[in-house]
Amino acid sequence: MVAKCCRLKHTKILGAYNVSEWKRIAQICAAVVYCLLAAGIVFGYAALKPILITEGVYRDRCTKEELDQGVDVCSEQEIRLNLMFTVAAVVTNICALPVGGILDSCGPRVPGAIGSIFIALGALLFANPAHFPYDGRLTGYALFAIGGPFVFISSFHLSNTFPKHAGLILSMLTGAFDCSSALFLLFRLVHGKANGFFTIKTLFLIYLIVPAFILASQVLLMPSRSYSTVGELLQHAEETLAEDESENGGHSAVTQERDADLSPRYQRLISQINALIDDQNSQSGSEYTSNPAFKADPNWGVMHTSSSLQQILSPWFIFITLFTIIQMLRTNYFISTIHPQYEYLLSQPNQPRQLNHLFDFFLPLGGLIAIPFIGIILDQSTLPGILTLLVTGATLVGVLGCISDSLPAAYANISLFVLYRPYFYTVVSDYAAKVFGFQTFGKVYGLITFLAGLGNFLQSPLDILTIKILHGNPVPVNIGLTGAGAIAGGVLAWFVWWRNKRWMGVGSAACDVGETERLLPDALNERREGSYGALRRGETA
Known part of the structure; x- marks a missing residue:
């Protein structure tokens, strides 16, 4: 009976040595490509928004007076456009938990295929919103936000295809996620130079090639079980x-031989x-x-x-979750408020706009540049060193965001931010893989991301605090978030260092x-x- 149970458990194991090297390389390449084209495209909304405005999306919500005045964007139109991104940002994080459950129960192929279906439906709705009884574009964008985590999270196990280079593989996947925000920047460039030929409908119908590629990759190339x-x-x-030993009638004696x-x-x-x-x-x-x-x-x-419940109740989970909630709130809050923040912090009126345009370009570029460096750090460093660098970088970004009347500090802030963001996301996933393993990775990592997504609901209260009470001054909020992140991150790094020292003593x-x-x-x-x-x-x- 024991042997039978062991065999049943063995069916969950997939060693990279069971798959040829060329196929493992092909799987990694395919995952990087479709993560680049689909994983985090909703975060490129700043580049998509001008296309939507040009084509008059939600223009019907403007009043007659606003239309007579010829405003570029009316207030109700602006609110509706921003709602599209708000819904997508929250949905992306919250749906990580069900994605993780499906991943642990069904393996990576099923969530990857489900993600391709959501992305295809999103593209169809975005291209043909009139055929949907509700708001087709809002629903379509939300479907993009759901599909992204399905294809992204289900790819993490590929870091085990080459254990010596696990950090590099994870950084490639995370870098692809960050760079995927550039897709809509490409859409905007094509849309602007095509003289009306490439409309939103045309672009998103062409985009249907991407979910087809994802589905084909899952069926023909990707493994049905996660690499162990x-x-x-x-x-x-x-x-x-x-x-x-059981089949031989008992355990062998432990001797020198x-x-x-x-x-x-x-x-x-x-x-x-x-x-x-x-x-x-x-x-x-x-x-x-x-x-x-x-x-x-x-x-x-x-x-x-350990069981998933034991993992979730452990300090290993609690400390990384607290830090992730604070840091993800800081990250998304900065992305959504960079322009008004620097309108207050910088004295020249044209500087915030220039900084914002540069940030839109740097955000996907930062993920691309950071890939090899993140891989080297994760592969060559121990966990305490990785976390110490993570907390130090977060604190430095926060301090730079509090400096007023300094354009060099502003440039340094956005430059460090776009490099730090992919490092942050990669370290969280790398930490979950190293500490908790991949048997429960979906549930544990999904819950971390889910709780961080709930934390993003604090963005609206922070906006109200900054605008109405602090009269646009972002410094108090930035100081508070930086201090909270430094404390939570410091406790996390100290705990891991302490356990590291303890184990080193036991295993000397x-x-x-x-x-x-x-x-x-x-x-x-x-x-x-x-x-x-x-x-x-x-x-x-």
Whole structure:
């Protein structure tokens, strides 16, 4: 019965070593392409809005007096246009929770396919709003916001295709998400130069190619199960060993010759895992060498075997969630209020508009530039160092946003912001993958994003506070958000550092990373004897 249960559990495991290298590369490339074209397009609304205004969207909401005055955008039209983005921004974060549940239950292929359907429906409604009884464009934009997380979150597991480069792969996916906001900038350029040929309807009908590509990729290329982390593969190897021992009539005695007693299946799995971690050494037949990307990080995999409820109730979840709520509120609040903020902070009337135009261009560009640097940081650094840099960057951005009458500080602020934003999003997903694993990744990461989305509802009260009570002065709000983020982030970084130091003390007897193949069986047997050490990269806990 135990063996049968183990086999059932094994069906959830997908090791990257089971898939050819070229196919894994193709899967990553396809995911980056469709995330670039669909994952976060709703955040490029600033570039889409002029097209909507040019084509008279919601112009029917203007009064006769406003039309006679020839205003570019009337008040009701402006409110309705802004509502489109507000709904999309909230929906994008909130729907991450159901996406995560579907991902954990059905694997990545199903949410990817569902996302393509939502995106296709959004494009059809946006192109033909008159055929929908309600507001077709608002509904279509909301469908884009729903479809984006389905295709984006379901791609995160691809970071396990090449564990040595997991950080780089995650940063590529997050960079594609950030750069996808440039799609509507491209639409605006084409629309402006086509002399009326490329209308909104034409552009979004052409865009239907994208959801078709996503669906085809899910059916023909993407795996039905998420790739497992190294820790999950090691747990699978342990279960395989326990199964074989059970079938042989009992557990083997743990002696100095224990390695020789291990089952061939177990030895083969360990060999495959080692080969996956270090391709060059496996090809040359040499022993596993020390690699900075795989230096022991005691926090790696610390809750991989815990239930989703245990993970959600742990300090690991609570601290990262509090920081994410505050930081995502700060990020989206800055994006939506950058122009009025710098109208107050800068003395020259033309400077805020120039800064805003530059920001629209820098926002997608920042994600593209940051990709390799984020990948290097995540692959070469331990979790405490990654989080320390995260909190430091957040605090620096907040301080720069409080400096008035300084154009250099304003340029420095937006430049650092567009680089920091993709780092922030990537670190949160990387943290969830490293600490919680991919068996519960959808639920845990989805809940973090869901709660952060609820936090975005505070944007309206902050707007009211700034405009009506503070008379347009953004500095008090910026100071408050910066201070709250620094405190929450500081507690998170300290907690992870403290656990890191504690584990390093407990696992100080672990040997050099170069002895990984010997230490992996040791780690597994230690855990079976009751001293779980989370199967960290080359070190026992």
